[in-house]
Amino acid sequence: MQKQKGKIAVNWAGFIAVVLCIVVANAFLALNSIRSLTETQSSLDNTNSLNTAIERLHLSVVQAESGQRGYLLSDREDYLLPYNDAIASMQAQIMLVKSLHSEIEGQADRIARLIHLVNDKVAVMTKTTDLALANKDVKARRLLLTDQGRDLYKDIRTAVDEIQMRELNFKIEQFAKLSQIKNEAKITFAITAVTSTLLIIGMFVLTRINLRNQAKYRAELENQNENLAAKVAERTQELTIYSDELSRSNRELEDFAFVASHDLQEPLRKIQAFSDRLEKMFKDELGEKGIDYISRMKNAAQRMSNLINDLLEFSRVTTRGKDFTDTDLNEVVAEVLDDLEIAIKESETTVNLDTLPHIQADPSQMLQLFLNILSNAVKFRRENVAPVIDIIYQRTSEFSEAHNSDVEWEVITISDNGIGFSEEYLEKIFVPFQRLHGRSQYKGTGIGLSVCRRIVERHGGEITASSRVGEGASFTLKLPVEASLFTLQGEA
Amino acid sequence: MPLNKVKPITILMADDDEDDRLLTQDALAESRVLNELFFVEDGVELLEYLERKGKFSEKENSPRPGLILLDLNMPRMDGREALQAIKANPNLKGIPVVILTTSKQEEDMVKGYDLGAASYITKPVTFEGLVELMQTLGKYWVEFVELPPSQND
Numbered sequence: 191m192q193k194q195k196g197k198i199a200v201n202w203a204g205f206i207a208v209v210l211c212i213v214v215a216n217a218f219l220a221l222n223s224i225r226s227l228t229e230t231q232s233s234l235d236n237t238n239s240l241n242t243a244i245e246r247l248h249l250s251v252v253q254a255e256s257g258q259r260g261y262l263l264s265d266r267e268d269y270l271l272p273y274n275d276a277i278a279s280m281q282a283q284i285m286l287v288k289s290l291h292s293e294i295e296g297q298a299d300r301i302a303r304l305i306h307l308v309n310d311k312v313a314v315m316t317k318t319t320d321l322a323l324a325n326k327d328v329k330a331r332r333l334l335l336t337d338q339g340r341d342l343y344k345d346i347r348t349a350v351d352e353i354q355m356r357e358l359n360f361k362i363e364q365f366a367k368l369s370q371i372k373n374e375a376k377i378t379f380a381i382t383a384v385t386s387t388l389l390i391i392g393m394f395v396l397t398r399i400n401l402r403n404q405a406k407y408r409a410e411l412e413n414q415n416e417n418l419a420a421k422v423a424e425r426t427q428e429l430t431i432y433s434d435e436l437s438r439s440n441r442e443l444e445d446f447a448f449v450a451s452h453d454l455q456e457p458l459r460k461i462q463a464f465s466d467r468l469e470k471m472f473k474d475e476l477g478e479k480g481i482d483y484i485s486r487m488k489n490a491a492q493r494m495s496n497l498i499n500d501l502l503e504f505s506r507v508t509t510r511g512k513d514f515t516d517t518d519l520n521e522v523v524a525e526v527l528d529d530l531e532i533a534i535k536e537s538e539t540t541v542n543l544d545t546l547p548h549i550q551a552d553p554s555q556m557l558q559l560f561l562n563i564l565s566n567a568v569k570f571r572r573e574n575v576a577p578v579i580d581i582i583y584q585r586t587s588e589f590s591e592a593h594n595s596d597v598e599w600e601v602i603t604i605s606d607n608g609i610g611f612s613e614e615y616l617e618k619i620f621v622p623f624q625r626l627h628g629r630s631q632y633k634g635t636g637i638g639l640s641v642c643r644r645i646v647e648r649h650g651g652e653i654t655a656s657s658r659v660g661e662g663a664s665f666t667l668k669l670p671v672e673a674s675l676f677t678l679q680g681e682a
Numbered sequence: 683m684p685l686n687k688v689k690p691i692t693i694l695m696a697d698d699d700e701d702d703r704l705l706t707q708d709a710l711a712e713s714r715v716l717n718e719l720f721f722v723e724d725g726v727e728l729l730e731y732l733e734r735k736g737k738f739s740e741k742e743n744s745p746r747p748g749l750i751l752l753d754l755n756m757p758r759m760d761g762r763e764a765l766q767a768i769k770a771n772p773n774l775k776g777i778p779v780v781i782l783t784t785s786k787q788e789e790d791m792v793k794g795y796d797l798g799a800a801s802y803i804t805k806p807v808t809f810e811g812l813v814e815l816m817q818t819l820g821k822y823w824v825e826f827v828e829l830p831p832s833q834n835d
Contacts (some may be wrong), residue, residue, distance in 0.1 A: 456784055459807050460701050466809035467708065
C-alpha cells in the first residue's frame with residue numbers, strides 16, 4: 191500500500207516535470223520565432239533604408255553633375271541652382287549613409303569607397319565649377335574633358351550598382367528567411383498544439399488512472415474491512431460456541447455433582463440401616479469388639495452422609511440458586527442471630543451490628559452466607575474468652591477497568607476475637623473440605639467457607655479474610671451495588 | 683398396640699429396591715402392626731396387581747390393598763405414571779397412595795400431590811426411623827382413618 195502510494199507520487203512528480211519542460215520548450219520556441227521575425231524585419235528595414243539612402247546619394251551626384259553641365263554649357267547661373275542644392279544635401283546624405291550599417295560582409299568597405307568616390311567627384315565638380323565661375327572656362331572644360339569627372343562617375347555608378355545589387359540579394363535572402371521563419375513558426379505552432387493536446391490527454395489518462403487506483407484501493411479497503419468484520423464475526427461465533435460449551439460443561443458438572451451426591455446417599459442409607467439391624471439383633475453375638483467396629487462403621491457412614499449433604503449444598507449454590515430480589519441484610523442477619531440464639535447465649539457472645547444495606551440478592555443464600563460466617567465466629571472461639579463479633583458496613587467506590595467507570599461496592603466486614611488462623615492458610619480455607627483442625631477438636635466437614643465464597647461470587651462479589659493466630663479472624667464481603675454489572679442473572 | 687376391633691388392612695408396597703423391601707418388612711414386624719404386606723417391583727407390576735392380571739390373577743395372591751406405599755423412581759413404569767394411572771381408574775382412585783421415596787426434590791413433591799397422593803414421605807435414614815414410620819402409618823391409616831367400603835371385596 192505504502193509502496194503503491196510512493197509510485198503514484200513519483201508518477202505525479204514526473205508528470206509535472208514533463209509538463210514544465212514542454213511549457214518551457216514551447217515558450218522558448220515561440221520566443222525564438224518572434225525574435226527571428228523581429229531580426230529579419232529590422233534587417234529588411236535596414237537594407238531598404240540603406241538602398242534608399244544610396245539611391246538618393248546617387249541621384250544627388252547625378253543632379254549635381256547635370257546642373258554643372260548645364261551651367262558649363264549655357265553659362266547661365268540659374269543652372270547652378272540644382273547643382274548647389276545637390277551639393278548642399280549631399281553631405282547630409284553621406285552622413286545618413288554612414289549612419290546606416292549594412293549587415294553584408296565587405297559592404298561597409300564598399301560604402302566607404304563610394305563615399306570616398308563621391309567626395310572626390312564633389313571635389314572635381316566644385317573645382318570645375320569654381321574655375322568656370324572665375325571665367326576659366328577653358329580650363330574647366332578641359333578639366334571636364336580630361337574625363338576625370340566621367341571616370342569618377344563611372345566608378346560611382348559601378349559602386350552604387352554593386353552595393354545595391356548586394357543589398358537586393360540580401361533583401362531576397364531576408365525574404366527567404368522570413369518565409370522560412372514563417373514555416374518554422376507554423377511547425378512550432380503545430381508542435382505546441384500537439385504537445386498541449388498530448389498534455390491534456392496525459393492529464394486525462396493520469397487522472398483516470400488515479401481515479402481507478404483510488405477506486406481500487408477503496409475496494410481493497412472495503413474488502414479488507416469486510417474480511418476483518420467476517421473474522422471478528424467468526425471469532426465471536428467461536429467465542430460464543432466456546433462460552434456455550436463452557437457453561438454447558440459447567441452445568442453438566444454441577445448436575446453430575448448433584449446427581450452423584452444424591453445417588454450416593456442411597457447405598458449409604460442402607461449401610462446405616464443394616465448396621466443398625468446388626469447392632470440391635472445380634473448385640474450378644476457380636477461382643478464388645480464387634481459392637482465397637484459397627485459403631486465406627488456407623489460413624490464413618492454418618493461422616494460420609496454429612497460430606498455428601500455438604501457437597502449437595504455446595505453444588506446447589508449455582509444449580510438451585512434463586513433469582514435476585516431486594517433483600518434487607520438487616521433482616522437476614524437478625525434471622526441468623528435468631529437461629530444461633532442458643533449458641534450465642536451459651537457462649538455469652540456479644541454482637542456489635544452496623545445498620546446494613548438493602549441489596550439485590552438471593553435471600554436464602556444471604557442467610558446461608560451470614561449463618562456460616564457467624565456460626566464459625568461462635569464456634570472457633572478462644573477458651574474462656576467471651577466471643578465479640580463486629581459487623582461493620584461501609585460503601586466504597588472503585589474504578590473498574592472492565593467497565594471503564596467507577597463501580598460502587600457494599601463492603602461488610604465481620605470480625606471476631608476467636609482463635610484465628612495463620613495467614614498462610616488464607617487460600618486453603620475457601621477450598622471445599624479443607625480443614626485446619628482435627629475432627630475431634632471442631633466438628634464440620636470444612637465446606638462452610640467454600641459455600642460462602644460460591645455464594646458471594648454468584649452475586650458478583652468477593653470474599654477475603656485476614657487473621658492472626660490467637661487474635662481473631664476477619665472476613666470481608668465485597669458485593670457490587672449493581673449486581674447486574676457482574677452477574678448473568680437468569681443463567682443460574 | 684392391640685388391634686382387636688379393626689380388621690387389619692392390606693398394605694401394598696411398590697419399590698424396586700430389594701433392601702428397602704426387606705427393611706420395610708422388618709420394620710413392620712418390629713412395629714407389631716398386624717397388617718399384610720405385599721410387594722411389587724415397579725409400576726407395571728403394581729397395575730397388574732391392582733387389576734389382577736398376569737401372575738396376580740388369583741384373588742388370594744392379590745387382595746385389594748387399603749394403602750399403597752409408592753416409590754417414585756422405578757424401572758419400566760415409574761411412580762408418577764403409576765399414580766396417574768391409578769387416579770385415572772375410577773375403580774382404584776379411592777385407594778390412598780403414600781409416596782415413600784428418597785427424593786427430597788420440591789418438584790417431585792409438588793407433582794406427587796398434584797397427581798393425588800395422600801402423603802409424601804422421605805424414606806427415613808435409620809432403621810429406627812423406619813420402624814417409627816411404619817407404626818405411625820399403621821396407626822393412622824388402620825386405626826383412625828375411615829375408608830369407604832371397597833367395591834371389589
